[in-house]
Amino acid sequence: MVRRHAVIGYGRLARALVPALRAAGEQVVVGRRAPAEGESSPEAAAQAADWVWLTVPDDHIAATAAALRWRAGQLALHCSGATPLAALAPAPAAAGFHPLKLLAGDAGLAGAHVGIEAGTAHRPALQALARALGLVPLHLPSPMPAQARAAYHAAANLAASGVLAVLAEAGALWSAAGLEGDQLLAALLPLARGALDTAAARGLPGAVSGPIARGDAGVLARHLDALAGAGLDVDLLCALGLRQLALAQAAGRLDVAQVTALRALLAASS
Structure with missing residues (x-):
């Protein structure tokens, strides 16, 4: 199944995630406040997607999730190991996908473990995606206690x-x-x-x-x-x-x- 992905924000992690998703055969649109050619605004990108990745800084995840208009069936994801899934509460469903890798220069994601925090409805698909990206899935409790x-x-x-x-x-x-x-x-x-x-x-x-x-x-x-x-x-x-x-x-x-x-x-x- 090919999913439509929106990646909101385009920092170091997104620059590794987007090409990896595309190489795995996934459809990806980048959403930025000042979109370049081939990109969209965050709102337009999110509206067209099945899975919406919020790859903004940790302190902006909750505000970004609250500012988007969500529709039934969408999954919101962040890639932060420190931020609880509660930051994605405005979305219909939420998951965490945290690659355990330092992304310096042009380093890609492949070869790293990825912490997956998701309910039973989405965990198998996220684990399959992780393997398609060359990552090793690491199951995290969901929801993960603060401590x-x-x-x-x-x-x-x-x-x-x-x-x-x-x-x-x-x-x-x-x-x-x-x-x-x-x-x-x-x-x-x-x-x-x-x-x-x-x-x-x-x-x-x-x-x-x-x-x-x-x-x-x-x-x-x-x-x-x-x-x-x-x-x-x-x-x-x-x-x-x-x-x-x-x-x-x-x-x-x-x-x-x-x-x-x-x-x-x-x-x-x-």
Whole structure:
């Protein structure tokens, strides 16, 4: 079945979604307040569609849904992991379709998981569409409780931008070592990618490495001293260290004495 889609708003996500829908054989009209050639106004695009995608910023989803004239049988969708489906309440039916992928440059959607929040009437069609787009469907509760939604979105954000915060801390230590800043990412990104690739192959416990995984309290103590010497707080290293310690324990890498010594060192420093 070929559906008619309206994509309201044309930001980074829409620029990946629209060509993916068209490549899957779906009919798509883009709706914008200043439509380009071949596009429509949001109102006209929505009126002609079966499924209406609101790919506007999160804070504008509810207002955009309220401003449209809906008709029976239409499905409203947003692609926000943080916004409840209640924002789409003016529509006859609502669903969430949240790709777990950073869309930088010309990156497409294919290969990512997509969180699908939908009732039983629309979930099978959304799962089928996800597969047609090259995505892996991830079933979310519908409706998703507020606390669960916040935890889900925080997990996604931590896995994405949270990694950048860790690299920024590494960059501060890199500078404290007197190394050239323009070499930072070229030198350290292969380490980060290697850890992620190993985690994909072996799981998180199987990928943990470094002094904590080896039970080397002496090296860890020198790392903590380096932070202090650079005028940096040790809170991030200690928090990450405790979580690495849990992974190393899960992998069976450490004995009781090593775990006790490492935990005491991290606790005393935090």
